[in-house]
Amino acid sequence: MxxxxxxxxxxxxxxxxxxxxxxxxxxxxxxxxxxAKGSGGRMSTSRPPHASSHSADLGAQYVTATPAYAQSHHSFYSELLSAGVLQPLHCHIEGLQQKHGQENYVTPRGMSSVVKHFLSESGADLFFxxxxxxxxxxxxxxxxxxxxxxxxxxxxxxxxxxxxxxxxxxxxxxxxxxxxxxxxxxxxRYSSRFALGLFFSPEVVFGFSWGAKYFMDSPCIRYIAVESRKRSADISGLAQSLVVHTSVSFGLEHLEWDKEDVQPIILQELHRLLPHLPQPISIKCQKWRYSQVLTTxxxxxxxxxxxxxxxxxxxxxxxxxxxxxxxxxxxxxxxxxxxxxxxx
The missing domain is CATH 3.50.50.60 (FAD/NAD(P)-binding domain)
Structure with a gap:
């Protein structure tokens, strides 16, 4: 063997x-x-600081299937849908550029659940x-x-x-x-970016209606998502979490900065975009040096x-x-x- x-x-x-x-x-x-300390890679899901909070996807946000791939990789999509790992994306994402025939999927248990599913099926000896x-x-x-x-x-x-x-x-x-x-x-060549996970107290209710939104006019922030809305998840008893992704240009400009120095800049821009956002009880900052492949x-x-x-x-x-x-x-x-x- x-x-x-x-x-x-x-x-x-x-x-x-x-x-x-x-x-x-x-x-x-x-x-x-x-x-790393856990599986997922760039499909990682960050555990909340408290059991009462919702987890946060700091890497990939959802899966998009073109008609061609939906056919050629049908067995993989069918397996993940049948197992409840994937489900169709139903929430409204402002600024999402949707091409004809594309299907978008989210993960009720977080993006890392896709990786965990295949690792579980493999029976491999896994070491972190x-x-x-x-x-x-x-x-x-x-x-x-x-x-x-x-x-x-x-x-x-x-x-x-x-x-x-x-x-x-x-x-x-x-x-x-x-x-x-x-x-x-x-x-x-890879793009680079920073991501923030903001975890709130249970009584917090957001005043905006969208589940996620792309911001094209901000020099710093490109995307914000409410995790429970994005996943169409039942959060009974769970506190909300928010994910913030920076733009590629901001990530490149600040790539060699310490996360602790970049986080206040992102938060300042976040409160400019969402001035009524309540204060989180905890924040996690992630630097993705290798975020997405630009040139293969x-x-x-x-x-x-x-x-x-x-x-x-x-x-x-x-x-x-x-x-x-x-x-x-x-x-x-x-x-x-x-x-x-x-x-x-």
Whole structure:
């Protein structure tokens, strides 16, 4: 049985683990590592400071399916809808640019529930706070080093973290990447942004009617959402939470600032846009250095095989498109490549 390590417990990593389980169940032992304290990646859901508050999606907000993807990825959408992980978006989002035939979906239990669903289906051994720092080839296997010390050996490794983090890995990776592959990886560009989660006391009622809104005339804030309204969730007994996303230009301008210095600027603009907003009882600030992929690997191949044997394969939305279906495409591509390298 081959030991396969998937680095990254985001959407692509969880899909890879799930597909491996379903297609090669008796032939692989699946292990997933993530440097964070929980799963989700850019589909993370922040737990509230108090059990009486609503959770907050600080990353991706909803899933948009084009007619073509709704057909080609029908099995994935059907599975998530049947499991109650996804449901149609019903709330009013001001400024949402809706194209003909598109369907939007939200997650009643938060965006991380999509990732958690696929991880649960995978049966993988899941470990958090495992930050990979180096890859070393030893014959037919990989020795994978962790930041906290120690290493483990695997027969195949799948890397699903952002491309700049892949290029920072120590060990044998630098000699394995061809000049052409490095040029392709160097083409990848990401947007950056900050996100705030504001948690309120139970008696707070918002005076505006929308569930979410895009702000096109603010130099700082691009999007605000009331989590319960966005998800059409029953919040009986739960306090409200608000999510604020900054614009791409603001994120880039303040990328190297500390979160503590950026938060007051965002809050000042928030109170300009919503002057009657009550004071929250708690605030969480998230910096997304790698928010959305602006420029993918040329021709969007879905994956990149750095070594056939022992297998070392890169995947993620940087190799396809920066949305749910891009991650599905990448995961399918990665698994096809891995099966070919394992000759199964």
């Amino acid at each position: 081959s030991r396969v390590l998937i680095v990254g417990a985001g959407l692509t990593g969880s899909l890879c683990a799930c597909l491996l389980r379903r297609e090669l169940q008796s032939q692989v032992h699946i292990v997933v590592w993530d440097k 706070e495992r930050h990979v720092t180096g890859l070393y080839r030893h014959g037919a296997s990989w020795e994978v080093e962790r930041k906290a010390g120690g290493s483990e050996t695997f027969d195949a490794v799948i890397l699903t973290m952002p491309v700049p983090q892949i290029l920072q890995l120590q060990g044998d990776l630098e000699t394995l990447i061809s000049d052409q592959q490095r040029q392709q990886l160097d083409c990848v 690997v040329p021709n969007s191949p879905g994956h990149m095989t750095l070594l056939q044997a022992p297998s070392l394969i890169c995947g993620g939305d940087a190799f396809s498109h920066s949305h749910f279906d891009g991650c599905v495409d990448s995961a399918l591509s990665v698994i096809r490549a891995l099966k070919a390298s394992l000759r199964v």
